[in-house]
Amino acid sequence: MKTPLHETHAALGASFTDFAGWEMPVRYSSELAEHRAVRETAGLFDLSHMGEIELTGPGAAAALDYALVGRLSAVKVGRARYTMMCDADGGVLDDLVVYRLDEERYLVVANAGNAAVVARELVTRAREFETEVTDRSAETALIAVQGPQSAAVVGAVADADLTELKYYAGVPATVAGHRLLLARTGYTGEDGFELFVAADAAPEVWRVLTEAGEPHGLLPAGLACRDTLRLEAGMPLYGNELGRELTPFHANLGRVVKLDKPGDFVGRAALEKVGEPDRVLVGLRGSGRRAPRYGYRVLHGDAVVGEVTSGALSPTLGHPVAMAYVPPELREPGTSLAVDIRGRVEPVEVVALPFYQR
Known part of the structure; x- marks a missing residue:
């Protein structure tokens, strides 16, 4: 599958990769330059490969309270919440961001690889509630502007007051004559915005953002x-740090599970x-230049105690960072461990997440 912006990326000289069945730009020139x-x-x-599912009607809030682990009925209109969908045994089916667009209207944003599962489960779980579930993914494009200058870039083209737009909030806005949802959210550890726009308007919105961003x-x-x-910011990726065999508590995200909300939930x-x-999930810091990668074994002495879920040489910090699952008794920052990097044992230290904060 291709996003509505595929031709735009090709014209920019992007290299593409398959991601969850989507042909996505992996880099345009230098991933280090893009990171910086x-x-x-x-x-x-x-981010148009993401899924967007809308729930409308008087039972929408109750349906989401039942379908997801969070208390979405408590979210105020115009705000968003990070939450998860779990199966009956507590395993994570996906981590989500849910926007309350109106009293009886919500937008659920799912990861690309799980969008179909989330949409299907929402339909099933909402059957007993007075709500309509509509998959808007095919008609919606998602563009993100992230970084310290993002407010200057978006503010130059959007008619919304960004000084009043809080983190994890969204407002209707107009960019280049196109109505869209403008949210102050992101997945980079920086200030940033995500623009949900009609698929056919995406190329023009991308163009005006590019022009507004040139001076910045x-x-x-x-x-x-x-x-x-996202690794530097300690943010989990589904399929790496999250999965059906893991509960939110494994990933230190038990805070999203609202066991105090009334009624049952899946x-x-x-x-x-x-x-x-x-x-449990921990952060690891290396001292050399060889970075742990996904699937590498974590060692405590001669014993294999875990596995790396994500790892890289941090462009910002200049040393290797990784996330890994280890036994809870090895979770304390300062604990000395090692990673088997292609047959060579490299020392690492457990550190608190995130690795980077703006």
């Missing part, structure tokens, strides 16, 4: 730098019984 642009100025991302050093940015940015019984997980 987001940290220092601004980067422009195409904005660069188009691909999936490669998006991955190193996974409640299993999640109420979760004690100390058998493994």
